[in-house]
Every structure is written in structure tokens, then in C-alpha cells.
Amino acid sequence: MTNLEKYNKLFMDNFKLTKEQLPGLKYRSIKLWDSMGHMQLMEEMEDNFDISLDTPDVLSFSSYEKGLDILRNYGVDI
Amino acid sequence: MNTNMAFKPIRIIDPTTNSNCYIIEDGIHALIIDPNNFSLINAYIKARRLSPEWVLLTHEHCDHISGLNELRQHYSFKVIAQAACSLGIQDKTLNMTRIMETYLYFKSNGTVLTSYPKFTCKPAELTFDKTYHWHWFTHQFTFLPAPGHTPGSTCILVNNTVLFSGDYFIPGEDVITRLPGGDAVIYEKIGKNILRALPENLLVYPGHGDTFLLTKEVKQNYGL
Numbered sequence: 001m002t003n004l005e006k007y008n009k010l011f012m013d014n015f016k017l018t019k020e021q022l023p024g025l026k027y028r029s030i031k032l033w034d035s036m037g038h039m040q041l042m043e044e045m046e047d048n049f050d051i052s053l054d055t056p057d058v059l060s061f062s063s064y065e066k067g068l069d070i071l072r073n074y075g076v077d078i
Numbered sequence: 079m080n081t082n083m084a085f086k087p088i089r090i091i092d093p094t095t096n097s098n099c100y101i102i103e104d105g106i107h108a109l110i111i112d113p114n115n116f117s118l119i120n121a122y123i124k125a126r127r128l129s130p131e132w133v134l135l136t137h138e139h140c141d142h143i144s145g146l147n148e149l150r151q152h153y154s155f156k157v158i159a160q161a162a163c164s165l166g167i168q169d170k171t172l173n174m175t176r177i178m179e180t181y182l183y184f185k186s187n188g189t190v191l192t193s194y195p196k197f198t199c200k201p202a203e204l205t206f207d208k209t210y211h212w213h214w215f216t217h218q219f220t221f222l223p224a225p226g227h228t229p230g231s232t233c234i235l236v237n238n239t240v241l242f243s244g245d246y247f248i249p250g251e252d253v254i255t256r257l258p259g260g261d262a263v264i265y266e267k268i269g270k271n272i273l274r275a276l277p278e279n280l281l282v283y284p285g286h287g288d289t290f291l292l293t294k295e296v297k298q299n300y301g302l
Contacts, residue, residue, distance in 0.1 A: 035184040036256035039177045043258075055179040055191065 003049070003078040007071070010044050011064060025064040049076050085217065085240060087111070087283055090118045094192060095141035095182070096286050100242065104215045107131055110155075111234065111242050112285060114141060116148035123153075132214065134221075135159040135202065136244025136285055137231040138166025138259065140175045146199050158212065159202035160223050163230025167199040172228070172259045181257075224272040226255055226265025233272060241280040241292065246273055246300075249287040253300065274302040 001009075011022050015032040027033055033041070042058045045051070045067070051074045053061075061067045071078050087100035092114040099114040101122060108128035112135060113119055123130060130153045136142060138159075146157070146167070159167070166172035174181065178194040186192075210221040220235040227245045234242040246253060246269075253269075255262040280292040290296070 035181075036254075039180055039184075039258075040256070042180065043171060043177060055183070058177075058180050059183060059191075 003071075003076055006048055007045075007068070007078060010041060010048060014041050014044065022064050027062045045071070049074070051076065085237060087240075088122065089283070089289075090115060090122060092118070092141060092144065094194070095144075097141035098283070098285055098287075099142075099145070100283055101128075102214075102217075103128060104217075107215070109134065109214055110149070111283075112136055112142040112244070113145035113149050114143075116145035116152075119145050119149065120152065129153075130155045133157045134219075134234060134242075135163050135167070135230075135232070136234060136242055137228045138163045138169075138173050139228060139245070139257070140173045140178055140194075140197070142244070142285060143167050143173065143199055144197075147197065150200070156204055157202040158204045158206075158221070160221065160230045160232045161205040161207045162223075162225070163228070163232065164202040164205045166228060166230045166259060168201060170196050170198055173198065174258050177258070222272050224269040226261060226269030227253060227257070228259040229261070229264075230259075231269065233276070235276075235280070238277070239281060241276065241282045243282050244285045246284075247282050247290075247292070247296070248284050249290060251286075270302065273297075273300065 008019055008022055011017060014037060015030060027038060042053055046053055049071060057070050061070055068078055087102050090099040097114045099119060100111040102109045106127060106129050108130045109132045110130055113133055133155055170176045175196040179192060182192045182194060206221060212219045218237055222233040222235060224231050224233050231244055255265050278292055278294055281289060282292050283289050
């Protein structure tokens with residue numbers, strides 16, 4: 001599984017979405033991506049990509065696309 | 079020991095998380111429930127010249143244990159907790175310290191970013207995994223495992239009149255099962271039944287917020 005596939009799967013599993021629904025997805029744009037869902041997603045991002053996100057990055061992880069940029073800043077090849 | 083002493087827990091509120099710690103005294107002897115803030119607890123203990131003998135935990139989340147490590151450095155006492163709670167306090171994910179800064183930011187409606195250390199605690203000295211009866215001087219304690227909010231969540235019933243409910247029955251809040259370790263299915267299957275079976279008219283000392291009486295209406299408001 002590629003890193004992008006892993007990334008997509010985290011969104012799809014946590015928020016019950018299809019791959020086609022991911023582009024443009026934003027924090028709080030769906031019921032499951034609320035503050036609780038966000039914290040769960042961030043922990044799983046850390047576990048799956050073996051990184052430790054700084055809190056400002058957790059808080060700025062505001063969309064599907066923004067998350068990709070943040071992971072790249074942590075050296076994730078995605 | 080004063081066997082006639084009224085059961086009057088002292089409440090200490092952690093200013094960072096608004097969690098409640100309760101201290102129960104019997105003479106110079108003290109029992110602490112959910113040690114949330116070492117400095118405040120220590121100041122009270124010193125002012126009253128108390129000797130902490132036991133620490134009881136309602137669950138493993140950090141806002142209820144953040145004073146435990148320092149208390150252990152300064153005093154000799156034993157911790158009682160459900161086995162799952164004892165495991166949880168040893169884990170940064172289950173004790174929630176891993177995401178606490180983010181959680182506090184959201185709780186402040188995105189207005190305050192508070193530094194919060196990631197920590198773990200050593201296990202409890204005395205653990206249980208089913209209903210556990212214990213006494214301290216004249217007070218009878220019944221520990222009721224009530225998983226759902228966390229695996230180690232426990233309601234502590236004292237003298238059949240007082241309930242330390244942890245993060246259940248927080249005034250104005252629904253039961254939260256989406257924080258680390260939470261499980262809505264387990265809550266529905268197990269935790270909820272424990273809460274439903276609690277007798278009415280208990281004086282509830284919740285993990286956050288003020289003390290209140292557990293009436294039929296209160297239970298109904300929580301879907302019990």
C-alpha cells in the first residue's frame with residue numbers, strides 16, 4: 001500500500017467515505033470530522049506514518065489537501 | 079478515627095481542565111479521589127497536616143491523574159483502580175496526554191493553546207476487574223466498573239449514599255464515548271446498565287462540575 005493509499009484509507013475508515021469524496025474535504029464539513037473525530041484521525045496519522053505531529057500542525061490540519069502538505073513537511077513521501 | 083464524622087469530601091478544581099479532585103478526611107488520615115493537581119492538593123494536605131493513605135481513581139484520563147506522579151514522590155500511599163484503568167494510566171494514548179493540548183484548544187472554542195505535558199504513571203497497587211467492596215475506617219466503598227467513557231471507568235459508591243461518578247453524570251454534558259479508549263457499544267451494553275441500576279437520591283460528586291442529587295429525572299436526562 002502506498003502512503004497516499006494509507007492516507008486515504010484513514011479518512012475513508014474514520015469518516016465512512018469513499019475515495020471519490022476525499023478531494024476538497026474540510027474539517028467540520030461532515031458530522032464525523034468534528035473535534036473528536038479530528039483527534040482520532042491525528043493519532044492514527046501519527047501511528048501510521050510514524051511521526052509526532054506538533055500541536056500547531058494538528059490544529060492547521062484543516063482539509064484533506066492541507067493534511068498532505070503537513071505530512072510532506074514531516075518527511076512523508078506522499 | 080472519628081466514626082461519627084460526617085462524610086464531607088473537599089473539592090479541588092484543576093484550573094487547566096476544570097476536573098474535580100476530592101479529599102476525604104478522617105482525623106489526620108486522608109483519602110484522595112482523582113488527584114488532578116499536585117500543588118493544590120499538597121497545599122491542602124499540608125495546611126490540614128494530613129497523611130494521604132489511599133488514592134482512588136475513577137478512570138485513566140490525564141485530567142484526573144495529573145497530580146499522581148508528584149504525589150507519589152512526596153507521600154507514601156497506595157492507589158486503587160480498575161485493572162483497565164491501571165493499564166490506561168501507563169499509556170499516553172489511553173490517558174489522553176497525547177492529544178490533550180488539542181483537546182483543551184477545542185474546549186476553549188479555539189481561543190487558548192495550553193501547553194500540556196505527555197506523561198504516564200506507574201500502575202495502581204491494588205486493582206480489580208469486577209465489583210469490588212472495600213472499606214476505609216467506617217466508610218464502605220463499592221467500586222462499580224462501568225466501561226464506555228473509557229475501559230477503566232468506575233463509579234465509586236460510598237456508604238450507599240454518595241457516588242463519585244468520574245466522567246459520568248457531568249452536569250450539562252452527555253456521556254462522551256469518543257475520547258481515547260471510549261466505546262459507545264460497550265457503554266450501551268455494560269456501562270449504561272451500571273448507571274441505570276444506581277439507586278436514586280445518591281449525592282453525586284462528578285469529575286467535573288458541582289455536586290447534585292441523582293434523581294429519577296436526572297437519570298432520564300441521561301437516557302437511563
